[in-house]
Structure formats: C-alpha cells, structure tokens
Amino acid sequence: MTDELDREAAMLRATSDGLMLAINEIQVREGQKRGVLPSDPAFTDLARDVRVAAEVILELARKEEQTAEATAREPHVDRLPSIAAVAPGANLAAILEQWRAVEARMQAAPPGTSEARELMVEFERLRKAYADAVDAKRSHEGRAR
Numbered sequence: 003m004t005d006e007l008d009r010e011a012a013m014l015r016a017t018s019d020g021l022m023l024a025i026n027e028i029q030v031r032e033g034q035k036r037g038v039l040p041s042d043p044a045f046t047d048l049a050r051d052v053r054v055a056a057e058v059i060l061e062l063a064r065k066e067e068q069t070a071e072a073t074a075r076e077p078h079v080d081r082l083p084s085i086a087a088v089a090p091g092a093n094l095a096a097i098l099e100q101w102r103a104v105e106a107r108m109q110a111a112p113p114g115t116s117e118a119r120e121l122m123v124e125f126e127r128l129r130k131a132y133a134d135a136v137d138a139k140r141s142h143e144g145r146a147r
Contacts, residue, residue, distance in 0.1 A: 007081055010073060015088040016136045017069045021062045023101055023132060027125055028055040030108045034122070037113025044114045051122065058129070094135055101128045 035048035073079055090098055104124050111118040 011082050011088045012091055015085050016094055017066045018085045020132055020136055021066050024059045024062050031055050034113045034118055097132045
C-alpha cells in the first residue's frame with residue numbers, strides 16, 4: 003500500500019478500536035453496577051457512569067460513521083484492507099494493551115469497592131488518552147493533505 007492508503011487504513015482501525023474499547027467499558031461498568039445493591043449509594047453513581055459511557059459510545063459511533071463516509075468517497079477505497087487486517091499503530095497499541103489489562107482487573111474487582119472505583123478512573127484515563135491520540139492522528143492527517 004502507499005503511505006496515503008496506510009494512513010487511511012490506520013485511521014479506520016484506530017476509530018474502530020476506540021469504539022470497541024468504549025463498548026467493552028460499558029459492559030464492565032454495567033457488570034459492576036449489577037453487583038451493587040440498589041440501596042448502596044454507589045448504585046446511582048454507577049448508573050450515571052453507564053449513561054455517560056453510553057453517550058461516549060454514541061459520539062464515537064458518529065465519528066466512525068463520518069470517517070467511513072469520507073473513506074467511501076475516496077477513489078482508492080477498493081484498495082483498502084478490512085479493519086481487522088490492519089495492525090494498530092504502535093502508540094495506540096500500547097494504550098490498548100494497558101486498557102485490556104485494566105479491563106481484566108476490573109472484571110475481577112468486587113463491585114462497589116475502592117479498587118473497582120480506582121480501576122474505573124484508570125479506564126477513563128486510558129479511554130481519554132486513546133481518544134486524544136486518535137484525534138491528534140486525525141488532525142495531523144488533515145494537515146498532511
């Protein structure tokens with residue numbers, strides 16, 4: 003592939019990975035909420051966290067749709083590989099690896115505990131770091147054209 007095709011394929015992969023991470027995050031958050039009694043004050047906080055995570059998913063899905071629409075208009079779209087065939091960029095791969103480690107620890111953490119809350123904060127930090135890296139990549143690609 004050419005550099006331009008590589009960049010477009012990498013952007014599609016990064017956008018898709020961000021959405022997949024957010025979907026996984028909401029599953030973990032909802033799992034945590036299910037393990038907390040409704041009488042626990044943390045229950046409403048967790049419910050709010052699930053809603054906020056769902057709003058993030060919606061925004062990421064909009065960005066992915068915009069990226070897909072822009073890519074579909076490119077004359078070379080037929081030469082792009084599937085998203086699954088594209089490896090994540092090195093800087094994004096490192097964040098993905100950290101995210102998956104936190105996700106595994108989160109699934110094992112007892113719901114409503116301080117450990118679970120601390121892991122959720124780390125989840126959010128990594129999601130933001132990933133989104134910032136993708137936005138920077140998108141911005142850089144826009145200036146390169």
